[in-house]
Each structure stands twice: as C-alpha cells, then as structure tokens.
Amino acid sequence: MFKLPSALMAAALLCVGPAMAADFGRPATEAEIAGWDIDIRPDGQGLPVGGGTAEQGEPVYEAKCAMCHGSFGEGVDRWPVLAGGEDSLTEDKPEKTVGSYWPYASTLWDYIHRAMPYTAPQSLTDDEVYQITAYVLYLNDLVEYDWELNQDTFVEVEMPNQDSFFVDNRPDVVNTRCFENCADPAALQVVGTIGGVSPTGHFKEDSGVASSHYGDDAPTDEGEAVAVALSADAIAGEATYQQACLACHGSGIAGAPKVGVKDQWTQRVAQGLSTMVEHAIQGYQGENGYMPPKGGHMNLSDEAVAQAVSFMAESSQ
Amino acid sequence: MKSLYEPGTQDLMQAVAKEASQLKGSDRRDFLRKGLAVAAGVTAGAATPAIAKGNSADMAPNVPSWTKQLGRGVVARPYGRPSDFTDLQRRTVPWLTASPESSISFSPLQDLKGIITPSGLHFERYHGGIPEVPPESYQLMVHGLVDRPLIFTLEDLMRMPSVTEVRFIECPANGGMEWKGAQMEALQFTHGMISCSEWTGVRLSTLLEYVGVKPEGKWVLAEGSDAAGMSRSIPIEKALDDALICYAQNGEPLRPEQGFPVRLMNPGWEGNTSVKWLRRLEVGDKPWYHREETSKYTDLMPDGRSRKFTFVQETNSVVTNPCPENPIKQKGFIEIEGLAWSGRGSIKAVDLSFDGGVTWRKAELKGLVIPKALTRFSFKTEWNGEPWMIQSRAIDDTGYVQPTLAQLREERGTNSIYHKNSIHTWNVHANGEVHNVQIT
CATH class of the missing domain: 1.10.760.10 (Cytochrome c-like domain)
Structure with missing residues (x-):
C-alpha cells in the first residue's frame, strides 16, 4: 500500500499552478540523464x-x-x-x-x-x-x-x-446505419473457423460448450463445399508441402494421413497443432506407419515443417 | 413474437440449419467415443431447462451443510480472492508468440459483467516480461526540451493533483488473427485484448506544465524500465490533452502486470502507447521512430505502403452473450449482451442483427456510458431454436459507424495485423451452440 501523509495530499491539492513549483521532484543531473x-x-x-x-x-x-x-x-x-x-x-x-x-x-x-x-x-x-x-x-x-x-x-x-510510410488517415471506411434490406441475403457467404487452432483446454465437457469446439469437428462436412479460410501459416506452408510432403501425404502411402480426407485427420487435429508439429519434426511411430523426422528433409527449418503441417491439417477439415 | 429475420433470409437460415444438423451428427459420433456423460449434455442441450447438478443433500428441503456450521472469520484472507467455485482466468494462445515473456494474454470477456475488468483479469502484453520495481527505488525522469529537467519519486507523483477516470486499454492487435479468416472459437481469443479500469494518476499535462515544455517541443518519448525498454513517441497534443501518469487501478496500486508502480495511460489509443513501468519522458522536436512504431504497430496496406502512428482505437463492439463459451442452454427469454467502445469518444448507440446484417434493431445501452470506456449493451428477446447470425454494430458520438469486415478488407486488405474493428458474427445453431463465422 502506498504511504502518504494525508495532510501533504491536501496541501498539494491547494497548490495547483505556480505555487506548485517548488514542491515536486528535484533537478536531474547531467550524469543521471546521460545514464538513462x-x-x-x-x-x-x-x-x-x-x-x-x-x-x-x-x-x-x-x-x-x-x-x-x-x-x-x-x-x-x-x-x-x-x-x-x-x-x-x-x-x-x-x-x-x-x-x-x-x-x-x-x-x-x-x-x-x-x-x-x-x-x-x-x-x-x-x-x-x-x-x-x-x-x-x-x-x-x-x-x-x-x-x-x-x-x-x-x-x-x-x-x-x-x-x-504515411501518417494515419483513418477513418478510411464509411459504413451507414441501415436497418432494412442492408445486404442481399442470397449473396451472403458464411465461412467457419479452422479446426484445431483455438486453445480449448478450458472448455469443460460438462459446460455445455459444443464438443465441436474441442477441435475435432468443424461445422463443415464432406460433400458440402464450404470454403475454408487458410491461416497465414498454412498459406506459407503450401510450398513446403508441395516440395517435401506431397509424395506421402498426397497419396497416403506408408500409412500417411492423406490431405483432404477429413476422417484421417480429425483425431490428429484433436491432439492439437503443437503435438502434430512435434511429431512431424521429431518423427513419430503411429499405428499405421512411421513418420520420419521432418519426413527425412532435415534441411527444412522447424517453422517450415510447422507451416506445412498447418497447411495439411487445415486443408483436410 | 415476430421473427427476428426477414423471409428473404430463408435460404441462408436453411443452410445454417443444415450445418447445425450436421454438427449434431458429429456429436453423435462423439457420443460413441466419450460415453453417456457427454451424450446427456448433447441431448438435453438447449431443448430442455437446465437440470440442477448440485448435491441434493444441500438442497431444499434439506438444510445445507454450510448453514449448520460457522464460516471463516474476518481477515482470514486479508486480501480477498475470488470464490473457489469460480474459475475466471486470463488465457493465452501459445502458438502466437515465441516466448511467454514477449506475449499476450486475453481477458475472459465471456465471464464478466458490467464494464470494469477486475485488475487480476486485465489482459497482459509485455515485450520483455514483468519487471518487479521496488517503489522506493522508482524514479521518473523528465528531460529534453524542457525548462527544468527533473526526477520525480513515486511520493512526488502521489502528492500532485490527481484525477480518476474509467478508460479502456486495448491492444491494436485485438482481433488481428482474423483478418484472413475466422480462426478463434472463443470470444476470449477474438476480442479479449481489451480491458477497462478506473485509473488514478496525474495528468501528463500537469507534469509537463510543471517542468515547462519549450516552444519547439512537439513530441514526447515515453520509455519503460522493463527489459524491452519499451518506447513510443507521443505527439505533444495528446500529452497535453488527456494522457495520465497512473499509479492506481480500480482503487489500489497498479498490478505488476499493468506497470507497477507507474504507467502512462493514453485514453482511447492503442495500448502499446500506454507505456508501463514508466521511467523516462523526453520532450523532443521530432518522433523517434523506434521499433514499436516502425517494425511493429504500423499497418501494412494492400499497395505495400504502411500507415504509421495509427494511434486511435476505432469504434468496435462484440456480443458477449451468447458466444462460443456461452451457448444458449434454454429456449425462451434471453438477454443478448455485449460490449462496445470507441477511442474517439462515447458510444452513442448499438444495433443488433440476427440475420447476418440484412436487418438491424436498436439495442439499449446499459449502465454507465463513459467516453473511451467499455459500454455495455443489452437486447431482451426470445430464442426458440431458430438459427441466428448475430452481429452488433456500434456508433460513437462522432457519428462513426462500425464497419463491416468486407468494407475493412476492401480498403486495407488482410495484412495490416492491427486495428481490425469490423462487425463480428456469431452463428447460433439450432442446438444452442455458438460458432465464430465470417460473413463475406
């Protein structure tokens, strides 16, 4: 707790203006200023x-x-x-x-x-x-x-x-306060979230919060062409995927989960992105096959691997 | 009651309903895996009134156990703490940043009432961890283009004339993960980089008047004493307007996370300018262009150029009930609530849409309406299982109307990271679940 004599506080309040001049602070020396x-x-x-x-x-x-x-x-x-x-x-x-x-x-x-x-x-x-x-x-x-x-x-x-660089010129966007017929309902496109990127540890199973928030289900389904917005990481990971991952994950050989086949990814995505990335970087022995560290491409940075994982996982929701 | 959406939106709503039914299907698969406990929740879901989960031995007609014994006495907890039965927490998104010392946590807006954020739940943002500054060693140096360079102690500052004001602080990156698409299935993560407190301190203008700013003094460098040495250039106009040198938050000394013992507070401006653990103010004739006002906290536009000194947090709002963390559990009466704020002044009105922005209705402002503070809004209605695309749209007293996501993207593209204040959409499914979606 701050300790402050209340009499002093009262005095300060009365001393607004020039009378304040001698009361607060002390001169900063050149050496003090030079140090900071x-x-x-x-x-x-x-x-x-x-x-x-x-x-x-x-x-x-x-x-x-x-x-x-x-x-x-x-x-x-x-x-x-x-x-x-x-x-x-x-x-x-x-x-x-x-x-x-x-x-x-x-x-x-x-x-x-x-x-x-x-x-x-x-x-x-x-x-x-x-x-x-x-x-x-x-x-x-x-x-x-x-x-x-x-x-x-x-x-x-x-x-x-x-x-x-130019100085802030906002407000740059003008919206109007419309109440009726403000948008064409037929033209509205609804885009859901990418599964598996939100931390969900605090969504308790009995809280009533949808299990679909845990990351193992997004409100999309096979056969329903709903656009999935890729994260920046996923977009960045596509090139690495094409170069290093496609051989196995594009075809599903050696037990690799195939990109775009949701069922092969839901349980993996449910483990969380960090686990998937860890497995991809360090290697992982799964039930159906073995993922070598970085798919054998040890020249890839960890970040590049992580981005490729994001791309594959998000593209398979 | 009257339907909340127009007949013209039937197609969209049917599509939403279809999504919801698919969700239920996947929940059924969940049931097979997780067993009866979850299934009970899903099938009970929104359709039936909540069934009491408590211990019947403590419920009527029985006399509760806590009634038949003495409780704790006074000062059993000299500084009180929340009930053990509550679980309000700041949370972070680990993959956002490289290390927890230079990271962000989010306020649990979904759990809060009113407009004041409890100090312990104020969102956190540091660039070099939280320094522990002993107040007796605290010094604020004011120098540069001033008549009298001075060093103030904490006691000096606390003796000076003070003001107390309720103001929000918001990180300009609030919502920034969603420029390219919806990512976060939680209100805490889509909007939780904002908090609102009652701040007490000395007007910076009082301090500057006292040291005497030379006529050529146009900018003030504010610098923290943390490991990041956080520094920002503040125009003299703001410094002489409503900036505060704060030492108290919600009636008590600042929390270490908020800059104990002293921080700068620039009302309505991006939180990064409200430098914490403030050690130095230097008056100069030009801005310094330090890292946090060049490499960061500048807004990249689609043409490759960038906005600098984007200080103001423009008008924004979000519905906090319902939200992903607060699904609708029961049909019938529901009070839609949410928060609105403007860095330019007071919230004048908030409108709500239930059909993705086709039609809008006026919400009421609830409780205190204070400039540059969180403002709560409310709309009482009924929900009977129909899918909603619920949105809020705030208007401030400058006449600015919160923009749509499409409008923002049209002007700014998707790479500006900061200042995403667009209208937000929650998709309420037929079973009461709420999902984060974007409407384009």
Missing part, C-alpha cells in the same frame, strides 16, 4: 562515438543472436526474421524484415542497444551494437562486409522501404 538517455533518432541524434563493420559483427552475431534469429537472419521458430523478404509486402504472406520493411537504420541500433540480446538487454558495448547493426544490414545487402558503420557514416545507410 539512450534513445537514437533517424537523424543520428543520440548515437555515441564508436563504430564497427559487418566483418567484426559476424562472430558477435553468431554468438549472441543467431540462436533465435538464425545465421542468415531467417529466424528460428517464431523469433523475428531479420533478413530477406524483398518485394514481398504486397504478397499474401509479406515478410517484414529489417531490409524489406524497417524505414530507418537508427531503429536497429536503438533496439539492439536497449533490448537485445533478449535474455541480457543493455549488456552490449556500443562498439558491439555498431558491429551487430552493420552485420544485420549486411545480411540485408544494404552495406558492404568491410564498411564501417559509425556515428558519422550512419546517415549514409539507405533503407529501401523508408518512403513507404
């Missing part, structure tokens, strides 16, 4: 003296960043992808990386310095921050390997997507 004032702006304001090249940054990145962001900035699991994604911003699955999306290099320096590495924020030296920043820019083909990023060269970095 860490922010960097696009014009370079706030950058400390120092510098580093991508070449110097590579071993630091490998030691402190690659375990989450991947050696090439490709991202491990759901950790942020840092590189690539050029020209993807108008695609179905945009890849918003430092190179494809971030408008300012200063943001990278500021964020690495204030919040990275994830488990040890504000532990890097200023030179290390310059080095890692340079390396991430290098992974995005924005600077040369041996080019030194420092407080003076900083403004030379050109970020490809810098001019693509």
Whole structure:
C-alpha cells in the first residue's frame, strides 16, 4: 500500500499552478540523464562515438543472436526474421524484415542497444551494437562486409522501404446505419473457423460448450463445399508441402494421413497443432506407419515443417 | 413474437440449419467415443431447462451443510480472492508468440459483467516480461526540451493533483488473427485484448506544465524500465490533452502486470502507447521512430505502403452473450449482451442483427456510458431454436459507424495485423451452440 501523509495530499491539492513549483521532484543531473538517455533518432541524434563493420559483427552475431534469429537472419521458430523478404509486402504472406520493411537504420541500433540480446538487454558495448547493426544490414545487402558503420557514416545507410510510410488517415471506411434490406441475403457467404487452432483446454465437457469446439469437428462436412479460410501459416506452408510432403501425404502411402480426407485427420487435429508439429519434426511411430523426422528433409527449418503441417491439417477439415 | 429475420433470409437460415444438423451428427459420433456423460449434455442441450447438478443433500428441503456450521472469520484472507467455485482466468494462445515473456494474454470477456475488468483479469502484453520495481527505488525522469529537467519519486507523483477516470486499454492487435479468416472459437481469443479500469494518476499535462515544455517541443518519448525498454513517441497534443501518469487501478496500486508502480495511460489509443513501468519522458522536436512504431504497430496496406502512428482505437463492439463459451442452454427469454467502445469518444448507440446484417434493431445501452470506456449493451428477446447470425454494430458520438469486415478488407486488405474493428458474427445453431463465422 502506498504511504502518504494525508495532510501533504491536501496541501498539494491547494497548490495547483505556480505555487506548485517548488514542491515536486528535484533537478536531474547531467550524469543521471546521460545514464538513462539512450534513445537514437533517424537523424543520428543520440548515437555515441564508436563504430564497427559487418566483418567484426559476424562472430558477435553468431554468438549472441543467431540462436533465435538464425545465421542468415531467417529466424528460428517464431523469433523475428531479420533478413530477406524483398518485394514481398504486397504478397499474401509479406515478410517484414529489417531490409524489406524497417524505414530507418537508427531503429536497429536503438533496439539492439536497449533490448537485445533478449535474455541480457543493455549488456552490449556500443562498439558491439555498431558491429551487430552493420552485420544485420549486411545480411540485408544494404552495406558492404568491410564498411564501417559509425556515428558519422550512419546517415549514409539507405533503407529501401523508408518512403513507404504515411501518417494515419483513418477513418478510411464509411459504413451507414441501415436497418432494412442492408445486404442481399442470397449473396451472403458464411465461412467457419479452422479446426484445431483455438486453445480449448478450458472448455469443460460438462459446460455445455459444443464438443465441436474441442477441435475435432468443424461445422463443415464432406460433400458440402464450404470454403475454408487458410491461416497465414498454412498459406506459407503450401510450398513446403508441395516440395517435401506431397509424395506421402498426397497419396497416403506408408500409412500417411492423406490431405483432404477429413476422417484421417480429425483425431490428429484433436491432439492439437503443437503435438502434430512435434511429431512431424521429431518423427513419430503411429499405428499405421512411421513418420520420419521432418519426413527425412532435415534441411527444412522447424517453422517450415510447422507451416506445412498447418497447411495439411487445415486443408483436410 | 415476430421473427427476428426477414423471409428473404430463408435460404441462408436453411443452410445454417443444415450445418447445425450436421454438427449434431458429429456429436453423435462423439457420443460413441466419450460415453453417456457427454451424450446427456448433447441431448438435453438447449431443448430442455437446465437440470440442477448440485448435491441434493444441500438442497431444499434439506438444510445445507454450510448453514449448520460457522464460516471463516474476518481477515482470514486479508486480501480477498475470488470464490473457489469460480474459475475466471486470463488465457493465452501459445502458438502466437515465441516466448511467454514477449506475449499476450486475453481477458475472459465471456465471464464478466458490467464494464470494469477486475485488475487480476486485465489482459497482459509485455515485450520483455514483468519487471518487479521496488517503489522506493522508482524514479521518473523528465528531460529534453524542457525548462527544468527533473526526477520525480513515486511520493512526488502521489502528492500532485490527481484525477480518476474509467478508460479502456486495448491492444491494436485485438482481433488481428482474423483478418484472413475466422480462426478463434472463443470470444476470449477474438476480442479479449481489451480491458477497462478506473485509473488514478496525474495528468501528463500537469507534469509537463510543471517542468515547462519549450516552444519547439512537439513530441514526447515515453520509455519503460522493463527489459524491452519499451518506447513510443507521443505527439505533444495528446500529452497535453488527456494522457495520465497512473499509479492506481480500480482503487489500489497498479498490478505488476499493468506497470507497477507507474504507467502512462493514453485514453482511447492503442495500448502499446500506454507505456508501463514508466521511467523516462523526453520532450523532443521530432518522433523517434523506434521499433514499436516502425517494425511493429504500423499497418501494412494492400499497395505495400504502411500507415504509421495509427494511434486511435476505432469504434468496435462484440456480443458477449451468447458466444462460443456461452451457448444458449434454454429456449425462451434471453438477454443478448455485449460490449462496445470507441477511442474517439462515447458510444452513442448499438444495433443488433440476427440475420447476418440484412436487418438491424436498436439495442439499449446499459449502465454507465463513459467516453473511451467499455459500454455495455443489452437486447431482451426470445430464442426458440431458430438459427441466428448475430452481429452488433456500434456508433460513437462522432457519428462513426462500425464497419463491416468486407468494407475493412476492401480498403486495407488482410495484412495490416492491427486495428481490425469490423462487425463480428456469431452463428447460433439450432442446438444452442455458438460458432465464430465470417460473413463475406
């Protein structure tokens, strides 16, 4: 509980305006401000003296960043992808990386310095921050390997997507308050959810909540062509499916559940997406067959496997 | 009573009814697997009044056991807690994020009444976990383009003139999983990134007046002391308008999850700007363009360009009863309820449709109607097993009408992640089950 003398509070309330002036706070010293004032702006304001090249940054990145962001900035699991994604911003699955999306290099320096590495924020030296920043820019083909990023060269970095941001112009959509004949009932399309993506552990069996919410049944059925909206992950997983999974899961050989045959997937989907993904990544001995780890495609990232699983499961609802 | 949908919607409703009958079929398969307990629930379902599930020894005409013994005395629980018979919980969707320290949990809107979210059920969003900040070591530094850079202690802040206001906080990603299609079979997950509390603190304008903002000061950087060092650039207009430096929530000190001991609170704006564990305010002449206002919290449009500084949470609403977690268990009277809110002001009206948006009726606003706060609405009617496509549409006092999903997608595509405030649809099946659907 806060401890505050009530007399003081009453005094404060009477002292609105100039009379308040001497009562609150104390001057912040330059040293105190210097210790906390860490922010960097696009014009370079706030950058400390120092510098580093991508070449110097590579071993630091490998030691402190690659375990989450991947050696090439490709991202491990759901950790942020840092590189690539050029020209993807108008695609179905945009890849918003430092190179494809971030408008300012200063943001990278500021964020690495204030919040990275994830488990040890504000532990890097200023030179290390310059080095890692340079390396991430290098992974995005924005600077040369041996080019030194420092407080003076900083403004030379050109970020490809810098001019693509515009200030909020909402309200952008105008609806009207209609009461009768507001839509053509014959033209309405009803699309249900994808089974198996909602956490359902709290839907108790005696709660009256439909068992169809547990993930083993969606309100669709064979023979009824109801459109299923694929998740972003599933859409992203289609390419991996075509390349690595189709051979077995397209035909159902070796006991593999065949994509599109709902009955072969309902029980698997009911186990939850994470279990299916785990089995797909680590391998699984089922009643009808054996799923080798990653289907034998050990070059696939875990994320790619997970996306392919989403694609197969959602396409089989 | 009069049918809630027009004859012209018969085809759609028949299609819905067909879906419902198919569901029942699959429930029958369930019955074979799970046995009688489930089957009893399914067949009883919505058709018959609820049968009491309690212990008959404690029910009339018997005198309950708790009546025949003393209960707990005072301060047996110095800080009380919910009844052991309740189970209200924040919940998360594990696959959304890489780690729980940088993740989100959702308020159980389906279980709540009124407009105030209990502090312990306020949704959570952190980018580097919850810091434990000892209040005696707390400092708020205010500097930059000011006449007098100062450091305030918690006691300083609590001595200053204070205000108390009921305001919602909403994550701009609320509903963001559903841009491409319906995904979440639960109200908690479709809309639970919003909560509403009574907040107490000092107006930021009071603080800024006190330190003296120089004429060239146009932006304020708000920075947290958490491991993410969360930072956002706030325009001076908002800082001098209704922004609050908060130290209390619902009458007590902030919860650690909400920024103990001090957070910024920008009423009606995306929750991310209401920086928690606030340690520093710097006045500057330009925005800083930090990570959470460039890489994140910008809205990607179909042409590949992006909106920045999309601060306002536009008018939104959702029906909370019925919903997937609250199926209709009994025919007859039902009070449809829901929540509406607008980051631009007060909710002026809420309309309901039972036929997927073909016809609409006016709901009534229930209880307190407060600007930039959750507002509850109500509609009393009967349900007799007919399938519903139930929707709510909120209107705020600027005249803005909550848009349809089709309208939003037409303008913004499906990749903007944030600010999805479109009209939501629950499909009530003939057996009372409620499913999340999208109407296009």
